[in-house]
Amino acid sequence: MSDAVRVLVVDDEALVRHALRAFIADDERITLVGEAADGSEVVDACKQVQPDVVLMDIKMPGVSGVEATKRVLEWNPSCRIVALTTFTTEWRALEVLHAGACGYLVKNSTPEQIIDAVVAAHAGDRVVSPEVQARFVRAAIESGATRTPRAC
Template identity: 80%
Template sequence: MAGVVRVLVVDDEALVRHALRVFISDDDRVTLVGEATDGSEVVDACRTVKPDVVVMDIKMHEISGIEATRRVLQWNPRCRVLALTTFTTEWRALEILRAGACGYLVKNSTPEQIVDAIVAAHAGDRVVSPEVQERFVRSAIEAHDSPVPETPALSDRERRIIELIAQGLSNAEVAEALHYAEGTVKADIRHINHLWNVENRLQIVLRATEFGIISL
């Protein structure tokens, strides 16, 4: 078993966990050492089975994969987290990558792609599904081509919201961090979208990088 990558699967769908169990058991480069059904269970599971790589769903009932990723890396910064989700939107990928995940795959990936990504993640590589990579590139091009205002007229609160978005926080988490209602945060984000002529969170982050408000 020397050199075999130890894998913990975190997903609230039993069918997905079963499929991953089968995929992993068919490849001698990896071994399944544990499963968890929610982000709230992940740290206890990690302490028990000590995985090399955690395969993490994003949307779960109690604690999201984004927050669970932060908790895993607080437990062990050397552990690698690979997101496996149905979402193909680039801002979802950005959220969990900013939280510390080293890869992002969608669930229509083949068994070979999933196991190859686990092995690559353990080796220190970053793996992102091709369709998500394409969205990243397209969003970067669109953000670059959009008219850029000479001066980003933002309030201090809006600047702070952008910083927290870039860290991968959800609207609810931003609202909690700033002690504002979530509706206020959403309204501020809509204002930023209108002001900067952008459409989503990823484009906000890219535009803020161009302005030097944040650095990626």
């Protein structure tokens, strides 16, 4: 399994970490190399397990996922961060994407969507949940209100 994507899960909720651990174990494309329960532990955990991708919750006590993303990327700019959160607002997504994350998924994503996003992020792709993509499109259209959009 040397080609498997090495994943670190960061979430303050034990139940979420447990669920991620369970379905990551079922997919040979990725392997769980570690977990952290809050943003202040992330860089030390990354140094210990050398992940390719970090699945990062945004809202955690102490150090937020946005700040933790910045810290991880300062330590290792080639690490890929995929935010995994309950928030579907575009400003939350932009906040963590501007911090350097390459992906933004909501926690109602299916296990397959999460696994596929991890693999895609590792390959260099940007991944964003469909409902957040729809909000980005709507915001882009509304910001260009002087132009009439072409009918689909």
